[in-house]
Amino acid sequence: MTPQTPRSALPEQGRATAEVLQQLRGYDRDDPAYKDGRLWSLVYYLDPAHDDFLAQAYQAYASANGLNPGAFKSLKRFESEIIAAAARLQHGGPETCGVVTSGGTESCLLAVKTYRDLARATRRVRSPEMIVPATAHVAWFKASEYFGVRLRQLPLDDRLHADVSKLEAMINRRTVMILGSAPEYPHGSIDPIAAMGEIAQRHGVPLHVDACVGGFILPFMEMNGIALPTWDYRVPGVTSISADLHKYGFAAKGASTLTYRHLELMKHQMFVQADWPGGVFASPALLGTRPGGAYAAAWAALQHFGVDGYRELASRTSQAFERMRDGIERMPELRVLGEPLGPLLAYGSATPAVNIFAVGDQMDARGWLVNRLQFPDGLHAMITAQHLPVVDDYLRDLRDAVATVKADPSLADKGHAATYGMMAHLPLRGMVRHKVLQLFADSYRAGAAPLSLDAPDGAHAPKPLLERVAARYVAWRQRR
Numbered sequence: 001m002t003p004q005t006p007r008s009a010l011p012e013q014g015r016a017t018a019e020v021l022q023q024l025r026g027y028d029r030d031d032p033a034y035k036d037g038r039l040w041s042l043v044y045y046l047d048p049a050h051d052d053f054l055a056q057a058y059q060a061y062a063s064a065n066g067l068n069p070g071a072f073k074s075l076k077r078f079e080s081e082i083i084a085a086a087a088r089l090q091h092g093g094p095e096t097c098g099v100v101t102s103g104g105t106e107s108c109l110l111a112v113k114t115y116r117d118l119a120r121a122t123r124r125v126r127s128p129e130m131i132v133p134a135t136a137h138v139a140w141f142k143a144s145e146y147f148g149v150r151l152r153q154l155p156l157d158d159r160l161h162a163d164v165s166k167l168e169a170m171i172n173r174r175t176v177m178i179l180g181s182a183p184e185y186p187h188g189s190i191d192p193i194a195a196m197g198e199i200a201q202r203h204g205v206p207l208h209v210d211a212c213v214g215g216f217i218l219p220f221m222e223m224n225g226i227a228l229p230t231w232d233y234r235v236p237g238v239t240s241i242s243a244d245l246h247k248y249g250f251a252a253k254g255a256s257t258l259t260y261r262h263l264e265l266m267k268h269q270m271f272v273q274a275d276w277p278g279g280v281f282a283s284p285a286l287l288g289t290r291p292g293g294a295y296a297a298a299w300a301a302l303q304h305f306g307v308d309g310y311r312e313l314a315s316r317t318s319q320a321f322e323r324m325r326d327g328i329e330r331m332p333e334l335r336v337l338g339e340p341l342g343p344l345l346a347y348g349s350a351t352p353a354v355n356i357f358a359v360g361d362q363m364d365a366r367g368w369l370v371n372r373l374q375f376p377d378g379l380h381a382m383i384t385a386q387h388l389p390v391v392d393d394y395l396r397d398l399r400d401a402v403a404t405v406k407a408d409p410s411l412a413d414k415g416h417a418a419t420y421g422m423m424a425h426l427p428l429r430g431m432v433r434h435k436v437l438q439l440f441a442d443s444y445r446a447g448a449a450p451l452s453l454d455a456p457d458g459a460h461a462p463k464p465l466l467e468r469v470a471a472r473y474v475a476w477r478q479r480r
């Protein structure tokens, strides 16, 4: 606990709303500067007018609750219209159905629960397994842990694509689902959905497509004439799709969609308790109370942009993506990882003379906020329309950052580069997991300061911990 963090944030006497709001706004002082395009993850921001529009839509239904779809007819109507829009973009048929969820993770979790229960009900599978490419989002690993479905990783080929040639041999009678992503988070590649669908269908195994990132941008990129592999319900084996409204749909946070090819599948997602003293209870998704504001804002975003608005956003995003990809490809010290088609892009070092995490530090020092990747080491960019005006500045600073690191290789052993490098390269992954868990849990101790995973000098920083992990690893190697 740090002294500036009060143990209790509940004042004895209530305070005037204006004063509260003023203080609340001040809390963002140390947040990432996302409004000027410096942040390359987490946020899908356009401008203050759009934020205001979403806030007004949200506010109109902020107290409404989608728990019981029969109570707030407005919310059920928003949900049905949002799902119809998603189904249209995904080339669904008349039977396509679905729910609005609170985000990509809820959509992914639900798909796993659905297919586990489908296999249990129809094939008596008691030890379920799912096959997911190694690049699947962590939400799938979380779902595996939460729902007791063993996760089997489909390896990547040398282009960092899911190696579909290995898929068939991994299927067995315990396989309850297969996953493909469009695109996958780490490198932005679209998994070979058509080939996966053919195999899945031949074996009678459901295939879910995680289009949490792509769901509200890939269809518009395609309409804009960009050639993309087919990833949606046009692939006969695809049985369900998750697509986030709060990413490229530019809705307020807390909105995603999960659609199914037909209702017989989705029934296994639903929960009914007929004997509860609180009344007969039925719930379509993971949450109990479902936030009306998020539905309203998502519906409002879809109505506001329409196909032409989203196409325009997609076009700006593609321009930013292409400029970024071409700019990086022109730097001999760097290489684009995988074969991204947009909107995500990752790049690593093409030469041992340049440590990519040290480049990341240099980018931080120039005011950019970029995510780090591992296996292979890399830097990541979730590119949006908002980035188009700043791409050239980013590339200029990147060239500069690379030159600085090349001139001083010792930068690889300093700052965050040392921490990330250690974290990515320690072979004792169980130990890394244990230490990160310890650090993370500590940040939830009552009164703890916010977690700073990458502040080398902070009281809660992982560096000393990771250094201890490294020292234990060295000692372990010496004993062998």
Ligand SMILES: Cc1ncc(COP(=O)(O)O)c(C=O)c1O
Binding pocket: 103, 104, 105, 106, 108, 137, 139, 181, 183, 184, 185, 210, 211, 212, 213, 244
């Ligand atoms: C491919 C993919 N799936 C799922 C998710 C999880 O989405 P959320 O963060 O909304 O829970 C993400 C998040 O980035 C993602 O990239």
